[in-house]
Amino acid sequence: MNTDIHEKIKEIKKKLRLSMNGIVSAHQRRQGLNYKINFGVEIPRLKEIAATQKKNKSLAQNLWEENIRECKLLAIFLYPAEEFENATAEKWIKECTFTEIADHLSRTLLAATAEAKTSSLQWIVSDEGMFAYCGYSTLSNLFTKKITLESEETKEYFDALKKTLHTPGTNNRPTQNAANISLIKFAEQSKEQCNIACNEIKSWGLEENSALSNLVENLFYEA
Secondary structure, three states, X not given: OOHHHHHHHHHHHHHHHHOOOHHHHHHHHHOOOOXXXXXXXXXHHHHXXXXXXXXXXXXXXXXXXXXXXHHHHXXXXXXXXXXXXXXXXXHHXXXXXXXXXXXXXXXXXXXXXXXXXXXHHHHOOXXXXXXXXXXXXXXXXXXXXXXXXXXXXXHHHHHHHHXXXXXXXXXXXXXXXXXXXXXXXXXXXXXXXXXXXXXXXXXXXXXXXHHHHHHHHXXXXXX
């Protein structure tokens, strides 16, 4: 770490300590967000702190290596999206411990990469760590931007979705929630995609899919 980056991180940590919120930190711990160090700084304040720095790849990379909640979030906010490569994306996903970090990573950086759609479709079939969660979260952000899937990609997506939604276990619930959100975002794009989603879900032929199918259909009830 060069001297300039070291000084910037010292300055950032000073601002974090001054912005510390013990109530938020305690609340997050009660919710199971047991970061090694958590100053409890809320996202709007973190974005204010990020705005005092120019986006910088080296600064972001060094912040990410700090085992501090706020430093990891600032790393995401300060990494230039156009320089965020797939190798770094996969390294950071592997090192994501909590969905809070994964959500911001997916929204801010993963969805902004040129390989976002291709990478996401690969990640959603992974059984490793946060990969499937980040894959579905990234797809949700892409669908919100009206980015569509080709025919073969749609098949890959629904094959993965079926497996995810029918894999039991409490450890899989966050990924299942992310998958459900991505499905709604997929269906919201158009009446045609809503029909595709409904037909796919019904083709699974399982009783527990009925509520999900009804939810998707109701998006375009007026149709």
